[in-house]
Amino acid sequence: MKTSSSMATLWSKISAALPHNEEQFPLQFSDTVELSVVDVLKRSRQQLYGDAACTSRSLGAQIILDLSWEKLNTGTWRHVDKEWRRVYSYGCLFKVAALCRDGPSENEVLQAVRTCDMGLLMGAAVLDNILQDIVGILQDEVRKSSKEEDEPTEVKRPKLERPRVPVIRQEFAIPRVTCPSLESFNTNHLLPLKPVVLEGTIDHWPALNGHRWSIEYLRSVAGCRTVPVELGSRYTDEEWSQTLITVNEFIDRYIMNKVSASSSESCICIHEAQRTGLGYLAQHQLFDQIPELKEDIRLPDYCCLGEEDEDNITVNAWFGPGGTVSPLxxxxxxxxxxxxxxxxxxxxxxxxxxxxxxxxxxxxxxxxSQVEVENPDAERFPEFAKAPYLECVLQPGDVLFIPVQHWHYVRSLELSFSVSYWWS
Structure with a gap:
């Protein structure tokens, strides 16, 4: 049970992350944002530094969120004005303050974490990305509370079935190379655009060593965090969809309680998307949202051979049960x-x-591709069988170089977490 002093300490940490006063709290927007909305924002800012009642603070924040949410969900994501994303982030900030100021319950702290995540996913950075700072403070509080209240219990682990690993015939096998030099990789693989499996190049990652990724580790660093999740075995299926749930909920529903390989698969995966609705969430990066995970991985040295700065390299996360498929x-x-x-x-x-x-x-x-790679319809797609291919089974520590424009089909053989880097 939390004490009032611990909650007061929580608010003192949050308020320390805020600007010291109203004058240092900018609220400047282009003409895209109506003056009436700016007035509501300024009133919420005033309440943040004043003694307004909790209900008044909550109401002001909700008005901002409702107005900006409508703008964020009108048309395609690429056409949403960034100013409205900033408005949404301010609304999330004011809501977090309303939730946490007066002795929040544990449920209200979790609501505040979700609110920060929604701002990080849907909004744009404001006040030097203050929502990222505040969610870190809140997450520390959640972890402390869990340690205080959890009684020692047997750790529940998913049922691990021995994966049926396909036999890779030598003539179809993607070549494997151990720690090639930059010059060798550039000459033999990058310039001629030839796929290769790199061995021994990420053995130093904390994710494979000191902070070895596991169900328990993911729960500890990200369990209460809200993330976009894809539901369905593949994104081309009619029943495929996306939703927002916490990492703990995802693990409990789709990893721990997975009934069979024939059940609906699901995956936390962040990748390029051009869809409307929840599709835009896939453009955000899990590692930017949860820095603890980003600290466990490293940028492959070979990316320095590209034309882009490190900041322009896209890092993607893929986490899901066995049977999850990325179509060709x-x-x-x-x-x-x-x-x-x-x-x-x-x-x-x-x-x-x-x-x-x-x-x-x-x-x-x-x-x-329209073809189901491992079960092709020969009548509809007669030429498919004539297309030569290469294949491999990736194991922990392996890195596959997939050259630009090369078609690739991926099937998880078991519970899997992968990281991909897109670069030019």
């Missing part, structure tokens, strides 16, 4: 796929054989 598709950048937990079967096709792979005709899925 291609990406517009070079890709390093690093396997951290579990194993994956991967098949690659050259862009020269695109015509044999039957891409969808729609603009949305033009980079995705």
């Amino acid at each position: 598709h291609q990406d517009p950048q070079q890709n390093f796929l690093a396997q951290v937990v579990g194993s994956k079967y991967i098949r690659l096709y050259s862009p020269e054989d695109t015509d044999k792979l039957y891409p969808h005709q729609s603009q949305l899925l033009h980079n995705t």
Whole structure:
């Protein structure tokens, strides 16, 4: 049970992260944001530093959130004005303050964590990304509370089935190389765009050593955090969808209680998306939202051979149960796929054989094949069997170089966590 003194300490930590006074709390927007909305924001700022009643603070914050949420969900995400995303972030900040100021309950602290995550996912950084600072403070409080109240119990672990690993014939195997030099990788693989599995290049990652990623570790660093989750075995299926749940909820529903391989699969995966609705959430990065996980990985040295700055390299997270499939598709950048937990079967096709792979005709899925790779319809797609391919099984510590525009099909053989780097 939390004491009032511990809650007072929580608010003192949050208020210390805020600007010292109203004058140091800027609220400047373009003409895109109506003056009436700016007035509500200024009133909420005044209440933040004053003695307004909790209900008044909550009401002001909710008005801001409701107004900006409507703007964020009108049209496609790429056309949402960044100013409205900033308004949404301020609304999240004011809501967190309303929740945490007067002796919050444990449930209110968790609500505040979710509110920060929504701001980080949907909003734009304000006040030097203050929501990231505050969610760190709140998460520390949640961890402390868990340690104080949890009685020692037997740790529940998912049922691990021995994966059926496909046999890779030598003539189809993607070559494997141990720690090639930058010059060797550039000459033999990057310039000629030849796939390769790199061994021994990420053995130093904390995710594979001191902070070895596991269900228990993910719960400890990110369990209460809200993240976008894809539901369905593959994104081309009609029942595929996205939702927002906590990491703990995802693990409990789709990892711990997974009934069978034929049940609906799901995955925490953050990747490029062009969809409307929840699809835009996939453009955000899990590692930016949860820095503790980002500290457990390192940028592959070979990325320095690219044309872009390190800040422009896209880091993607993929976490889900066995059986999760990424249909055969291609990406517009070079890709390093690093396997951290579990194993994956991967098949690659050259862009020269695109015509044999039957891409969808729609603009949305033009980079995705219509063929079910491991169960192709020979009548509908007769040329597919003539397309040569390479394949491999990625194990923890392996990194697969997928050259730009190379078609790739991925199936998790068991509980899996991978990290991919897109670069040019």
